[in-house]
Amino acid sequence: MSQALEAKVEPETVLEWIKRIGSDSSSTVPLLQAVQSEYGYLPRAAMDLIVKNSDITGRQVYGVATFYSQFRLKPVGRHIIKICHGTACHVSGADRLNTSLRHLLNIDDEEQDTAENGSYTIEQVACIGCCSQAPVMVISDEVSGNLTGANAQRALKKHAKKSEEVVANL
Amino acid sequence: MDANNLNVIVGEGTCGIAAGSKEVIEAFQKYAPEINIKSVGCVGMCHQEVIAEINDNNGNRYIYGQVTKKTVPQIIKFHKGEGEPLDENLIYSPEKQDSHKWQYLGHQTRIALRNVGNLDPTSISDYEKRDGYKAIKKIVAEMTPDQVIEEIRISGIRGRGGAGFPTHVKWDFARKSEGDVKYLICNGDEGDPGAFMDRSLLEGDPHNVIEGMLIAAYAIGATKGYAYVRAEYPLAVKNFGKAIEDAHALGVLGENIQGSGFSFDIKIKEGAGAFVCGEETALIASIEGDRGMPRCKPPFPAVKGLFGKPTIINNVETLANLPWIINNGGKAYAAYGTEDSKGTKVFALAGAIKKGGLVEVPMGTKIRDVLEDIGGGSSSGKPFKAVQLGGPSGGCIPESLFDTTIEYASINATGAIMGSGGMIVMDGSTCMVDLAKYFLSFTQLESCGKCTFCRIGTLRMRELLTKICDGEAEMSDLDTLDELAEQITKSSLCGLGQTAPNPVVTTLRYFRGEYEAHIKDKSCPAAVCKSLITHTIVPADCTGCSLCEIQCPVGAITGEKKVKGSYAIIQAKCINCGMCFEVCNSKAIQVK
Ligand SMILES: Cc1cc2nc3c(=O)[nH]c(=O)nc-3n(C[C@H](O)[C@H](O)[C@H](O)COP(=O)(O)O)c2cc1C
Ligand code: FES
Numbered sequence: 223m224s225q226a227l228e229a230k231v232e233p234e235t236v237l238e239w240i241k242r243i244g245s246d247s248s249s250t251v252p253l254l255q256a257v258q259s260e261y262g263y264l265p266r267a268a269m270d271l272i273v274k275n276s277d278i279t280g281r282q283v284y285g286v287a288t289f290y291s292q293f294r295l296k297p298v299g300r301h302i303i304k305i306c307h308g309t310a311c312h313v314s315g316a317d318r319l320n321t322s323l324r325h326l327l328n329i330d331d332e333e334q335d336t337a338e339n340g341s342y343t344i345e346q347v348a349c350i351g352c353c354s355q356a357p358v359m360v361i362s363d364e365v366s367g368n369l370t371g372a373n374a375q376r377a378l379k380k381h382a383k384k385s386e387e388v389v390a391n392l
Numbered sequence: 393m394d395a396n397n398l399n400v401i402v403g404e405g406t407c408g409i410a411a412g413s414k415e416v417i418e419a420f421q422k423y424a425p426e427i428n429i430k431s432v433g434c435v436g437m438c439h440q441e442v443i444a445e446i447n448d449n450n451g452n453r454y455i456y457g458q459v460t461k462k463t464v465p466q467i468i469k470f471h472k473g474e475g476e477p478l479d480e481n482l483i484y485s486p487e488k489q490d491s492h493k494w495q496y497l498g499h500q501t502r503i504a505l506r507n508v509g510n511l512d513p514t515s516i517s518d519y520e521k522r523d524g525y526k527a528i529k530k531i532v533a534e535m536t537p538d539q540v541i542e543e544i545r546i547s548g549i550r551g552r553g554g555a556g557f558p559t560h561v562k563w564d565f566a567r568k569s570e571g572d573v574k575y576l577i578c579n580g581d582e583g584d585p586g587a588f589m590d591r592s593l594l595e596g597d598p599h600n601v602i603e604g605m606l607i608a609a610y611a612i613g614a615t616k617g618y619a620y621v622r623a624e625y626p627l628a629v630k631n632f633g634k635a636i637e638d639a640h641a642l643g644v645l646g647e648n649i650q651g652s653g654f655s656f657d658i659k660i661k662e663g664a665g666a667f668v669c670g671e672e673t674a675l676i677a678s679i680e681g682d683r684g685m686p687r688c689k690p691p692f693p694a695v696k697g698l699f700g701k702p703t704i705i706n707n708v709e710t711l712a713n714l715p716w717i718i719n720n721g722g723k724a725y726a727a728y729g730t731e732d733s734k735g736t737k738v739f740a741l742a743g744a745i746k747k748g749g750l751v752e753v754p755m756g757t758k759i760r761d762v763l764e765d766i767g768g769g770s771s772s773g774k775p776f777k778a779v780q781l782g783g784p785s786g787g788c789i790p791e792s793l794f795d796t797t798i799e800y801a802s803i804n805a806t807g808a809i810m811g812s813g814g815m816i817v818m819d820g821s822t823c824m825v826d827l828a829k830y831f832l833s834f835t836q837l838e839s840c841g842k843c844t845f846c847r848i849g850t851l852r853m854r855e856l857l858t859k860i861c862d863g864e865a866e867m868s869d870l871d872t873l874d875e876l877a878e879q880i881t882k883s884s885l886c887g888l889g890q891t892a893p894n895p896v897v898t899t900l901r902y903f904r905g906e907y908e909a910h911i912k913d914k915s916c917p918a919a920v921c922k923s924l925i926t927h928t929i930v931p932a933d934c935t936g937c938s939l940c941e942i943q944c945p946v947g948a949i950t951g952e953k954k955v956k957g958s959y960a961i962i963q964a965k966c967i968n969c970g971m972c973f974e975v976c977n978s979k980a981i982q983v984k
Contacts (some may be wrong), residue, residue: 250681251664282681289683289840290664291578292623299636309586309783310742312830313822321969325945348667348834350624351588352407353816354438354748363626365410371971372943 227297227340229261236271245276250286253278254293262302263294299336299343301385303361303378308349308366310356316368317358320344322371323378326389341387397449398427398471403441403509403596405434407588407628407749411441412460419464420444421551424472426672433596433631435509436750437496440483443509446471455484457493492768498768503713503736504552505752508596513631516638519599523646527718531807532652537567540611544714546722548734553579553670553707554785554812555887556733556800560703565694566612569702575654576614577679577698577705578605580621580628581663582782583670585834586812589738590708592750594621596626597712598635602645602658604711607718614706617658620675624663633660642777663818667784667838671886672697672705674840676884685840686886707812709738725745729755733799737810743817744778751815753798760794774819778902782811784831784838785891788824788899807898809891823920824903824910830859831895835888846889849880853896860907862923863914868906873900919983922968926984927974931957933980940972940981 239256241251253276257268262317264287273280303323307316323344324330327337336343342361352358355367359374361381369377382389396552400420404413413431420429437443438458447453456467459835469475477485483493490498495564511518519525531540545560566574578601582590593601594606604616621629634659639645647655661679669684676698678684684864697703713735717725726734733755742748746768753762759779763769768774778788786807796802803810818827836850859865877893882892900907909917916924929940929949934957935960941949941959948966951959959980961972973981 246681248679248681250676252662255662255664258822278681285683286664286681288725290666292663292665307585309584309780309816309830310559313743313816313818313827315970315974318970318974322971347624347665349452349582349585350406351582351591352410352438353586353588353742353814355407355410356742358410365406367407368822370974372975 227299227336229263229265229297231261231267231271233271235260236268237275240272240276245279247282249276250278250282251290254283254287258293260333262298272386278378285357298324299340300382301342301362302345303342303359304345304347304350305349306352306356306358306360307346308353308356310353311349311358314356316357318371319359319369319374320346322375326375326378337389339388341382341389398424399447400427400429401447402429402431403443404431405592406625407426407438408435408441408443409627413442415461415774416442416444416459416464420468422469423465426469427468430512431510432511432515434592434750436505437483437498438749439748440493440749443483451941452486453484454482455494456481458484464657465466477728496749496766496768499761500752501736501754502727502752503716503728503749504593504709504738505597505640506716506909507600507963508592511597513596513598514634516599516635516642519597523715523719523748524599525642527604527715528603528610528644528811529650531607531610531718532650532654536927537611537613540607540718541567543722544611547716547717547725548722548729549710549725550733551707552709552737553712554782554809554811556810558856559706562694563608563611565692566702566704568616569695573616573701574612574614575698575701575703576605576609576617577675577703578617578619578658578708578711579670579672579675579705580619580625580708582622582625582708582812583820584785584812584814585666586742586780586783587740587741587812587818589750589813589869591622592749592929593629593708593712594625596630597616598632599639600707600712600715601632602635602639602705604714605658606645606649606656607713607714608706610654613703614704615655615657615816616677617656618661618698619658620661620663620669620679622663629660629662641642645783653700666840667834668840668886668888671888673895674886675705676703683840685842686888688885690699709813730797730799732801737798737813739813739815741767741804741815741817744771744819744821745769745778745817749938755799756796757799758797759789762798763794764817767817770817770819772819772821774821777818777820777822780808780816780818780827781814782809782894783814784835785809785887785894786811786814787894788818788827788902789898790902792913807901809894821918821920823861823916823918824899824906825857825860825916826920828899829854829861832857832892835892839888839892843884843889845880846884849876850889850892852876853880853893857896860910863910863918863921864912867908867911869911870900870904896936920943925968926963927961927968927970927972928982928984929959929961930980930982931960934959935978937977939975940975943971943975945969945971
C-alpha cells in the first residue's frame with residue numbers, strides 16, 4: 223500500500239516555495255507546512271531539496287519535522303479523518319468514534335492508521351475548538367459534531383460515496 | 393411582507409459549520425433567493441447552533457436556534473406573512489425578549505466578546521460601525537505610550553493566557569528595554585484541549601484583536617508583530633489574514649498609521665501542533681524556526697525575546713479587551729470584578745452541560761451561577777460532580793466547592809487554576825482517575841523532553857495511573873504519585889512541567905475514594921475503565937433488533953434476529969468499547 227501512496231516530488235515546486243516563503247531558518251516551519259499541504263506528508267526528497275537550496279540545515283529540518291505533531295513522515299491516505307481527543311470530546315466518547323471508524327475501515331492493527339486501500343487515514347488531534355458539540359471529527363475539511371459511533375460511520379459512508387471511495391466494511 | 397427587505401444572519405463559526413450552517417444557507421438561498429444573507433462569527437450559543445437571525449424591514453429581530461434545512465421553509469413563510477412562527481426554535485423576538493434561551497446571553501457581561509456574533513468578521517466597515525479603530529486613532533493622536541500604559545494599569549487587567557500576570561507591568565519592562573526593533577506577539581496557540589475562546593475571537597472579531605495588538609505595540613514601541621495561530625484553526629487564519637489586508641487598506645495598519653509616525657505590521661505564523669509552543673520562550677523558538685523548546689528565564693522576553701529583541705507576548709483575549717478599555721477608560725473596566733481580579737473573563741463551557749458555549753462574566757461570579765444560570769444545569773439530568781478549569785495545567789473543583797468565586801486567588805486556593813478559560817463540566821459518568829490519566833498522557837506526550845522530571849516523571853505517573861485504571865495497583869502507588877507530583881513540579885523549567893501534576897493532585901485530594909475503589913475493590917464507580925467493567929445484555933429488555941451485533945467491532949455478540957432476548961455477549965471476545973450500549977434503543981445493555 224505505502225508504495226502506491228509515495229509522492230512524486232517535483233523539484234521546481236519545492237524551489238518555488240523556497241523563493242516565495244523564504245530560505246532563512248525562520249522559514250523552516252512554513253516551508254514544511256507547504257510541503258505537507260501538497261503531499262500530505264514530508265517526502266524525504268522534498269526535505270533534501272530544502273536543505274540543499276536554503277540556509278536551513280538538515281538537523282533543523284529533521285528536528286522540526288519530528289518535533290511538531292502536525293508533521294508526518296509517512297504517506298497518508300487520500301483523505302484524512304481527524305478525530306478530536308480534546309478534553310470535552312474525551313469525556314463525551316471520542317474513543318468510540320475511533321473504534322467504530324477503525325472498524326468500518328478495517329484497520330485492526332493499532333500501529334496502523336491508514337486503510338489498506340489507501341482511502342482514509344485516521345488521525346488523533348487535540349481539540350478543534352468545537353468543544354460544545356463534542357465529540358467532534360473532521361473528514362477532509364468538513365467538521366461534524368454531536369456524534370455517536372454509529373452516526374460517525376454514517377458521516378464517513380456519506381463522504382466515501384461522494385468522493386467515490388470504497389470503505390472495507392460497507 | 394416583502395422578502396426583499398429581509399436580512400438573514402447565520403452563525404458561521406467553526407461550530408456553526410459543524411452543526412450544518414452551509415446546508416441552512418443553501419436552503420435560504422433555495423427557498424428565498426431574494427433575501428440578503430450575511431454570515432457572522434460564533435455568538436457563543438454553541439448549543440443552539442445553527443443560529444439564524446432574521447431582521448425585517450420594521451427593524452425587528454427574530455433569532456432562531458437549532459435551525460436545519462428542514463425548518464428553513466417554515467421560517468421564511470412566517471416572515472413573508474404566512475403560516476405560524478416556529479415557536480420552539482425562537483430564541484428571541486420582539487414579543488419574546490426573556491425566553492430562558494435568551495437568558496444565556498442576558499446573564500453575561502460581554503467586553504472581549506462584545507462584537508462576536510454581531511458583525512461580519514470579513515467586513516471592516518461592520519467593525520468600524522461598532523466603534524472599531526476608534527481607540528487606536530485616539531491614542532496615536534492624543535496619548536503618549538506612558539499614558540496608554542497608565543490607563544491599562546488603572547483597568548487592572550491581568551493576562552488572560554493563564555498566568556494572570558499584570559499586563560501593564562510587562563509592558564513597562566518592554567517599553568524601558570533598549571532595542572532598535574521590538575516585537576509584539578499575539579498568542580493564539582490556545583493549547584488547552586477543551587477551550588475555544590481565542591478561536592471565536594480570531595474567527596469572529598479579528599479586527600478587535602488587531603486593534604488590541606496595535607494598542608499594545610504603540611505602548612511598548614513595537615514595530616513588528618506576529619500572530620501565532622494554532623494549526624487546527626483554518627477559519628481563524630483565513631479571517632485574520634483578510635482582516636490584516638483590509639486594515640492595511642484602511643490605513644490603520646502599516647507605515648505611518650494615520651499620519652502619526654507610528655508604524656506597525658503583522659504577520660501570521662501558523663502553529664504546527666505542539667502544546668508547549670504556547671509557552672512564551674518556546675513560541676519564540678518556534679517562530680525562529682526551531683523545535684519549540686522553552687529556555688531559562690531570565691532574560692525575560694521583554695528584555696531579550698524574538699531574534700534577541702525585546703518582545704511582548706499577549707494572549708488573544710487580553711488583546712481583545714484593550715480597545716474597549718481605551719474607549720471606555722480603565723476605570724470602567726475596573727468597575728467589574730473584585731479587589732483581586734478586575735474585569736471579565738471568558739470561559740468555554742462544555743461537557744455535561746445543557747447549554748455549552750462561550751460565556752463572559754465579571755470576575756467574582758460564583759462557579760455555580762455560571763453553570764446553573766447560564767449553562768442551564770446538567771445535560772444528563774444527573775447531578776454535577778466536578779468542573780475542570782485550566783486544562784492540563786489545571787485541576788478539578790468538586791461540586792461541594794461550586795460556591796467558589798471566579799477570581800485568581802480563590803481558584804488557586806482550590807488547587808485548580810483560572811487557566812485560559814476551558815471549563816469542562818462533569819457528571820457521574822466521568823471517571824476521575826481516567827480523567828487524570830487522560831491529562832497526564834497529554835502532558836507526557838507534549839513534554840518537549842528537555843527536563844528529566846517532566847520527560848520521565850510524567851511517564852512514570854502515566855504508567856501508575858494506567859495501572860490503577862487496570863485494577864492492578866496497590867495503595868502504596870498513591871504515595872508514589874504524590875511524591876512524583878512534588879518532584880516534577882519542583883524540577884521543571886517551564887509551566888508545562890510545573891503544572892503537569894495538577895490534574896492528579898486535585899483529583900487525589902477531592903476524589904480519593906474513586907482511586908481507592910479502583911485499587912481495593914477493583915471497580916470503576918463511573919463504569920468507564922475498560923478493564924474493570926463488563927457489558928451484558930438483559931434478555932428481558934432485548935428486542936432482538938440485531939443492531940448491537942452489527943455494530944460490534946470484534947464479533948462478540950451473537951443471537952437470532954427478531955427473536956426477543958436471544959442476543960448475548962461473548963465475554964472472552966468483548967473489548968468493552970461501548971458501541972452496543974450506544975446503539976441499543978431499548979436500553980438492554982448493562983454496564984457494570
Ligand atoms: C505549557 C504552556 C502552554 C501555554 N499555552 C498558552 C496558550 O495556548 N495561549 C496563551 O495565550 N498562553 C499560553 N501560555 C501562557 C503564555 O506563556 C503566556 O503567559 C501568555 O501568552 C502571556 O499573555 P498574557 O499575559 O496576555 O496572558 C502557556 C504557558 C505554558 C507554560
Ligand atoms: S475537545 Fe474536541 S473540539 Fe474541543
